[in-house]
Amino acid sequence: MRPVEDFSNGLFRENPTFRLILGMCPALAVTTAAINGLGMGLATTFVLVCSNTIISLLRKVIPEDIRIPAYIVVISSFVTVVQLVMQGFTPELYGVLGIFVPLIVVNCIILARAEAFAGKYDVVRSAADGLGMGLGFTWALTLLGAAREVIGTGSLSNAYQMFGLPQFSLKIIYGSYDPALITILAPGAFIMLGLMIGLMNLLTKHH
């Protein structure tokens, strides 16, 4: 069951954010709220699956010496297509994710997977790898965003609003809560990410 292993690889063992420490720019910049992390993660997952598939299909056609520029052309074309289609056909989704979409081009996870995986293996395994890596990135960013939002604002307002859930707030649960604003500011991104990488190391120590 090779593709299944390739898929689960990105989720935990080689999680892009907590293990490979790749794609730090979006992981730090957009995770001020859980919903932003989720949106960025899903958009990245889509591009990652598409680019891995195309690059795997073309791996025998693209000459070895110019593979990096060729990969970049494929990836950036995909991102632009995704952006145009979203803008034209799903304006609500584009309103939420719009500013993150062009950022996907510079996410090094995508180029790293093209180079390390899709350029070497067949289509099914490459797509599975892309999906696993993408979802690994998604849960990491969502968790980071949720932790920063809950500690920094005392609630998860945006995410709850979007999914139509009743309001979640630490103020309601504990009577009073003074938000530690630093976690949603830039330095807090580094601190929370460091704590989470440490926690992940602690949890996986015995494996």
Added chain:
Amino acid sequence: MREVMKLGLALLAICAVAGLALGLTYNITLPRIKAQEEAARQRLYRDLLPGADVFKEVTIGSHKYQTGWQHGQRIGVIFTVTGKGYGGDIVIIVGMDPAGRVTGVSILSQSETPGLGSKAAQPPFLRQYAGKSTEELKLRIDGGKIDAVTAATITSRAVTSGVKSAVDQYLHDSEGLK
């Protein structure tokens, strides 16, 4: 030399295919994107000037305004101003009735602190402006009728003075109409 040519041509082929695909996508999506943007703008105008069914750009005094019409009657104007916030420029769009009373305020773009200043760009704060006239458009601590967002006085003040400047600009420009 032959190797270089071969690589160059291969890259050219890849770029040509990518360019063609992008061009096609662009052409297919362009009319839809334009239509969506126009619809979004119309929705925004309608929120700012409830009741208006047609919008026209009109120059009043020396500035361009969007004017809202209902049954051939001008029921208000929309004006865009830029305020100086805590984290950069805040683009504010203000709807007013012909007498210069605010009908609605919306924020087009801002880069205020998330969770603090950014709250001043959301409806619970912006709703306060509806029905206010120029003398009331000040924060309560400055003697007006607008409650500032907690821990975001600079942003609240920037938005409020932006709205006030839009109203004052319109009152000044519309002098000539009377």
